[in-house]
Amino acid sequence: MNDSASRTGIFLMAHGAPESTDDIPEYLKKIRGGKESTPETIQIIRDRYEQIGGKSPLREITAELADQLEKFLNQQGSQFKVYVGMRNWSPYISDEVKRMKEDGIEKVIALCLAPQFSTWSTKLYFSAFKEALKSCGGEKIDVHFIGSWANHPLLIDGFAEKYQEALKKLDSENSESIYTIFTAHSIPSESIELGDPYDQEFNKTVQLLVDRVKPSHWYQAYQSQGMIPVPWLGPTVESVLDKISRLGSKTVLVVPVGFVCDHVEILFDIDIEFKKYAEDRKLKLYRTESLNVSPTYIEALASIAWEAMV
Numbered sequence: 001m002n003d004s005a006s007r008t009g010i011f012l013m014a015h016g017a018p019e020s021t022d023d024i025p026e027y028l029k030k031i032r033g034g035k036e037s038t039p040e041t042i043q044i045i046r047d048r049y050e051q052i053g054g055k056s057p058l059r060e061i062t063a064e065l066a067d068q069l070e071k072f073l074n075q076q077g078s079q080f081k082v083y084v085g086m087r088n089w090s091p092y093i094s095d096e097v098k099r100m101k102e103d104g105i106e107k108v109i110a111l112c113l114a115p116q117f118s119t120w121s122t123k124l125y126f127s128a129f130k131e132a133l134k135s136c137g138g139e140k141i142d143v144h145f146i147g148s149w150a151n152h153p154l155l156i157d158g159f160a161e162k163y164q165e166a167l168k169k170l171d172s173e174n175s176e177s178i179y180t181i182f183t184a185h186s187i188p189s190e191s192i193e194l195g196d197p198y199d200q201e202f203n204k205t206v207q208l209l210v211d212r213v214k215p216s217h218w219y220q221a222y223q224s225q226g227m228i229p230v231p232w233l234g235p236t237v238e239s240v241l242d243k244i245s246r247l248g249s250k251t252v253l254v255v256p257v258g259f260v261c262d263h264v265e266i267l268f269d270i271d272i273e274f275k276k277y278a279e280d281r282k283l284k285l286y287r288t289e290s291l292n293v294s295p296t297y298i299e300a301l302a303s304i305a306w307e308a309m310v
Helices: 021-031 039-051 058-073 093-102 122-135 153-169 198-213 237-245 264-279 295-309
Strands: 008-014 080-086 107-112 142-146 178-185 217-223 251-256 284-287
Touching (some): 008 122, 039 264, 093 122, 153 295, 178 198, 178 237, 217 264, 251 264
Parallel strands (some): 178 217
16 A cells, blocks of 8 residues: 555645646636637737736646645654645646545545635535546545635734735835735625625635734725626725725735735736736835745645644
């Protein structure tokens, strides 16, 4: 029997992102359930990726995160093996679940690298994971799913650290004059009416962080609305920037608490698009660094794993 059999698997799940602009048509087909995108849509997405260097750093950052998390968890011996599976790109959840089964893992803690539970993210990742287990005959593996970690104290610590670091970089600014916008990925509004707790999950994270960092002026907004023509959860970041701009020339600090790692929604939507939108309204826009592989974030994930085993 493989030595992994005595270990607990930690299975991290993320959305997945194209590795090059040539991958974009196939990637969009994946996220649209096999439906082809129009050439115009493909070009819009291609342009975004070209402006952030031609690819997303999501896979590389997540692979490094998994490596560091495994080292952190195994300080007392080889108890844990960490896996990463993506829903819409390689390494796919289905392939990594199969590999995990082949490694002889009998117990696994599975979590989605989006702290706030939503039927649009968490539930879809878990469904993909369960399907993968079934297709490789892994139904006997003991799985503990972590549905939400939106209010985990170490997650809040990680975001608070990045917030304080950002304030230090803005030390020439009077903190009283900084307007903070906490953001999360938008989802179709109808989901909330159908009982999705995502907005409450977002509120949980923000409230704990506000209690910790005590911003002078703050707002919550949703970003990165999709291209399907339905109402999306708001307010939008743009509408909040409009509101702030009516108060005069201000400094804005965007804190994307719905995201844990650099990818197109951070590097393009915030760093390029929102920055330009703000400049056009005489606002100076900055953002907090992503958690990526910060020690506090790694400790948060380790803590979640240990707590799940109690």
